[in-house]
Each structure stands twice: as C-alpha cells, then as structure tokens.
Amino acid sequence: MIQPKKKGKDISVMVWGAFYGVGEQSNLLRLARDPNSGRQGYSAASYVGILDEALPTLWEPGLLFMQDNASIHTSRLARQWFQENGIDVLEWPPYSPDLNPIEHLWYRLKKNVYDVRPDIEEVRGGDEHIQEVLYDALEQAWVRIDSKIMEDLVRSMERRVKAVIAADGWYTKY
Known part of the structure; x- marks a missing residue:
C-alpha cells in the first residue's frame, strides 16, 4: 500500500484486482472497511x-x-463462498507467498501510481479526501499495466x- 501522507496514522486504501x-x-x-471487525478494518x-x-463477471468454468x-x-x-459458488481454489502452501504472480502486479501498480500522480505524497486534506485521491490514482495506474506483463506471469x-x-513449499526465486 502507498501511504501518501502520515497524519498520526497511515492513510491507505485496500484494493482487490x-x-x-x-x-x-x-x-x-x-475493499470496504468493516465496522464490525475488531479495529474497523478489513475482514x-x-x-x-x-x-x-x-x-461473477469474470469467472468461467474450468478456471x-x-x-x-x-x-x-x-x-x-470465504471458503464457504467459494464452495457455494462452485469455484475451485488453488491449494496454497503456507510458506510460498512468492508463488503468487499478482505480487509482481502490485509492484507495477505502485510504480504506476507515481507516474500518474507524482505528487501523491504531497496530497493534503482530510483522510477521506486523501483516500479518494489515492484510489483514483490506483485505478488509473491499474489500467496502465501492460497486458504483456500479465501474459508473461x-x-x-x-x-x-x-x-x-x-x-x-518453501521460498523460490520467484
């Protein structure tokens, strides 16, 4: 996550792609914060x-x-949701975060945010305003990721x- 400005606490936006x-x-x-979670965070x-x-807009049988x-x-x-919706989930080894190719896209996304909004760390205003500016920059940065990178991954x-x-199941070069 990119923290554009610290104001006593980190200001961040949790996204899914x-x-x-x-x-x-x-x-x-x-992702919406959950007011019912322990720290009103993500749940x-x-x-x-x-x-x-x-x-539902992306899924096809066989994936x-x-x-x-x-x-x-x-x-x-979450496990119940996948089961109810007939979506097979890849079993994930506990010590292999490097297996996940989307981590490479998160890196690219962060880089692109600075291309879209070089001033992102200078944004001023209340937490909600800063989060909106950050989310807008993230959306713009996401669509700028080259499809060739995704193909290669x-x-x-x-x-x-x-x-x-x-x-x-342990770490690899990836």
Missing part, C-alpha cells in the same frame, strides 16, 4: 463482498482461482508451481 487468461484483467475494486466480510461483486493464505482469504466465510505459473514443489 485480478488478472486471467491472456492479458485480461479485472477492474480494481476498493472476511469485506473480502466476500468484493468476490460477490467481481467474480482455478488463486489467492494467498491471508486470513481473510482462508476464513470459513500467466505463462510462468507452471514453472512457479514446479519450483514450489521442488522446494517443498
């Missing part, structure tokens, strides 16, 4: 809300959904999976 097929990508969606309910919004082992991804609520998956198997 996906890519699939050959260079296809979802819209970038903003399994926030995540399932995004899944409800995004996946395999990938996500890491973040607690909101592996919650009972999709093509790398077989190599990634083989490397994780060879490393018994």
Whole structure:
C-alpha cells in the first residue's frame, strides 16, 4: 500500500484486482472497511463482498482461482463462498507467498501510481479526501499495466508451481 501522507496514522486504501487468461484483467475494486471487525478494518466480510461483486463477471468454468493464505482469504466465510459458488481454489502452501504472480502486479501498480500522480505524497486534506485521491490514482495506474506483463506471469505459473514443489513449499526465486 502507498501511504501518501502520515497524519498520526497511515492513510491507505485496500484494493482487490485480478488478472486471467491472456492479458485480461479485472477492474480494481476498493475493499470496504468493516465496522464490525475488531479495529474497523478489513475482514472476511469485506473480502466476500468484493468476490460477490467481481467474480461473477469474470469467472468461467474450468478456471482455478488463486489467492494467498491471508486470513481473510482462508476464513470459513470465504471458503464457504467459494464452495457455494462452485469455484475451485488453488491449494496454497503456507510458506510460498512468492508463488503468487499478482505480487509482481502490485509492484507495477505502485510504480504506476507515481507516474500518474507524482505528487501523491504531497496530497493534503482530510483522510477521506486523501483516500479518494489515492484510489483514483490506483485505478488509473491499474489500467496502465501492460497486458504483456500479465501474459508473461500467466505463462510462468507452471514453472512457479514446479519450483514450489521442488522446494517443498518453501521460498523460490520467484
């Protein structure tokens, strides 16, 4: 996450995005904070809300959904949602965050935010205003990610999976 300005606490925006097929990508969606969660942060309910919004427009039978082992991804609520919607989820080794190719897109997204809004760290105003400016920059940056990067990441998956198997689920060069 990019923190444009610290004001006693970090100001951030939690987003969800996906890519699939050959260079296809979802819209970038903003997760809603859950007022019922412990610190009014993001929860399994926030995540399932995004899944409800995004996946019906993207999902096709025969696809395999990938996500890491973040607690909101592996919650009972999320697992139930995937089961009820007939979506197969790739089993994820506990020590292989490097397996997830979207991490490369998050890096590119952050880089693109600075291209879209070089002044992002200088944005002034209240928390809500700063979050809106940041989210707008994130949306613009997301669509600027070159589809060739996504194609290459999709093509790398077989190599990634083989490397994780060879490393018994531990870290790899990816």
